[in-house]
Amino acid sequence: MEQSHFGVTPSGDSVAVFALQGADGMQMEAMTYGGIILSLEVPDGEGALEDVALGFDSLAAYTRDAYRSANPYFGAVIGRYGNRIDEGRFSVNGDTYTLATNNGPNHLHGGREGFDQVVWNAEPFHRADSVGLTLTHTSPDGHGGYPGRLDVTVTYTLAPGNELVIDYEATTTETTPVNLTQHSYFNLGGGDSESILDHRLKIHAEAYTPVDSTLIPIGEYRPVQDTPFDFTSFTPIGERIGAENRQIGIAGGYDHNFVLAREDSDSLRMAAEVYDPESGRLMTVRTTEPGLQFYSGNFLDGSFTSKSGAPYRQHAGFALETQHFPDSPNQADFPSTLLRPNETYRSRTVYGFSTPDSLNTGP
Ligand code: BGC
Numbered sequence: 466m467e468q469s470h471f472g473v474t475p476s477g478d479s480v481a482v483f484a485l486q487g488a489d490g491m492q493m494e495a496m497t498y499g500g501i502i503l504s505l506e507v508p509d510g511e512g513a514l515e516d517v518a519l520g521f522d523s524l525a526a527y528t529r530d531a532y533r534s535a536n537p538y539f540g541a542v543i544g545r546y547g548n549r550i551d552e553g554r555f556s557v558n559g560d561t562y563t564l565a566t567n568n569g570p571n572h573l574h575g576g577r578e579g580f581d582q583v584v585w586n587a588e589p590f591h592r593a594d595s596v597g598l599t600l601t602h603t604s605p606d607g608h609g610g611y612p613g614r615l616d617v618t619v620t621y622t623l624a625p626g627n628e629l630v631i632d633y634e635a636t637t638t639e640t641t642p643v644n645l646t647q648h649s650y651f652n653l654g655g656g657d658s659e660s661i662l663d664h665r666l667k668i669h670a671e672a673y674t675p676v677d678s679t680l681i682p683i684g685e686y687r688p689v690q691d692t693p694f695d696f697t698s699f700t701p702i703g704e705r706i707g708a709e710n711r712q713i714g715i716a717g718g719y720d721h722n723f724v725l726a727r728e729d730s731d732s733l734r735m736a737a738e739v740y741d742p743e744s745g746r747l748m749t750v751r752t753t754e755p756g757l758q759f760y761s762g763n764f765l766d767g768s769f770t771s772k773s774g775a776p777y778r779q780h781a782g783f784a785l786e787t788q789h790f791p792d793s794p795n796q797a798d799f800p801s802t803l804l805r806p807n808e809t810y811r812s813r814t815v816y817g818f819s820t821p822d823s824l825n826t827g828p
Contacts, residue, residue: 466589466596471496472524478584480524485589485596487623490514491818498524499581500542500600500619502649504772507627507818510745515655517746517818519782522772533582536567536574537765538648541581542619543574544635545604545611546802547646548722548758548791551681555794557612557640557803564610569679574648576609580617581648597622597630606638613639613806627818635810642794642802643810646754650762650782653741653748657775661762661783662703665740665824668696668759670723674790674799675712681792682799686724694721699740699824702761702783718763718780722756722790733813737785740824747824749817752787755800760784787814 471482482496482503492514494503505518520539521527527539553564553572565576574581585600597620604615615637622630633645652658673694674682689695693705693713706718713719725736736757737750750757761783767776793799804810 466591468589471498474498474524474528474584480584481587483587483589483598485598485621485623487596487627488594488625489627491623491627491629493621493623493629495598495621496524497585497587497600498527499540499583500585501527501581502540502621502647505629505649507746508820509655510820515744516772517651517653517655517748519650519652519777520772521769526769532769535768536581537650537769538574538581540649541647542585542600543646543648543786544580544617544643545575545609545615545645546572546642546794547574547644547786547788549573549679549681551792551795553610555642557642557794560612562610562612571679571681578609580604580645585619595622595624612641613637615641615643617645619645629816631814631816633810633812635804636808637804638806640803640805643804644789644793644802645810645812646758646786646788647814648784648786650784651739651748652782653739653746654744655746657771657773658743659775659778660703660780662701662706662780663742664702664783665699665742666696666702666759667699667738668723668757669726669735669737670757671697671726672724674722674724676715676721678715680716680720682722682790682796684796684798689723694719694723699738703780706761716763719759719761720763722758722788724790725752725755725757727755733815736787739783739785745820747819747821749819750785750787750814751817752814753812754787754789754814756788756790758784758786758788758791760786787812
């Protein structure tokens with residue numbers, strides 16, 4: 466574990482970066498600004514380590530206005546509410562709350578000053594077989610328009626078997642919606658691989674939540690069967706991304722919440738698997754959450770450049786954001802995102818990396 470100074474934010478806060486090394490080879494760099502994962506190196510089929518996370522090599526690249534206004538949220542912790550809230554408005558116990566709108570008419574990923582732009586307190590730790598970083602932050606009462614003070618802990622652990630375990634915990638002083646996630650983009654090809662369209666994706670979901678033209682769910686659980694959203698067996702991401710389909714058209718690709726198959730509410734379940742035939746890398750996503758946003762990097766347009774200066778073009782990376790469903794505060798039929806003062810919010814997601822000899826491509 467190494468800690469170093471990464472830079473100073475425009476408002477004068479000093480930012481540290483931590484380099485973590487897992488027991489089975491994986492390496493990760495994360496910084497206190499936004500809890501952002503800067504790099505994640507995992508072995509390919511030959512054992513060669515490469516960086517599979519999109520990001521930049523300077524703090525300024527993340528804090529400059531051009532980046533913040535287009536915000537693709539590379540590598541960041543997202544809160545208080547991951548994904549969209551319709552027109553930034555919701556009611557709790559009869560009181561209506563108004564949040565910043567930062568994505569057309571909607572509130573996205575915690576608004577203008579979300580957790581992606583906060584400098585977190587960080588404590589590194591070592592255990593017998595793992596290393597990690599505990600990030601803490603207190604979101605003041607009423608911050609950004611949300612009710613209550615929210616105390617948040619996000620823990621990154623590099624566990625044996627090249628697993629990145631992310632644990633989220635939060636408590637509140639007033640009933641408030643909470644939906645925390647992590648917004649890393651991956652390209653399993655590593656380095657400056659240009660596109661994820663050849664990656665094979667499997668999502669353990671029989672339904673997704675279709676959206677209106679502003680990407681707010683219309684309230685329906687729509688079966689994936691016989692649609693471009695059927696990833697119940699491994700399918701190249703690019704195979705149907707240009708299909709004539711209204712939902713694909715609205716988002717310019719995939720930018721949808723999948724309804725994960727659930728046995729019970731609290732256990733860790735397989736949500737998705739992504740395989741890159743080129744490098745032989747397989748990434749698995751397990752989570753306790755009911756939903757998964759699959760975003761195929763549709764809005765990347767080459768205006769941001771990688772650590773080595775290559776442009777991040779459309780579909781340069783994909784994000785698989787474990788979460789409760791978008792706009793849940795306004796959708797009575799979706800699982801509730803309300804956290805009450807006497808409760809503790811807990812959520813866990815595990816990103817696992819391996820290089821299987823053969824891929825079980827069955828359903
Ligand atoms: C959203 C996209 C958005 C991206 C970056 C994803 O979670 O669903 O619509 O462009 O985050 O902000």
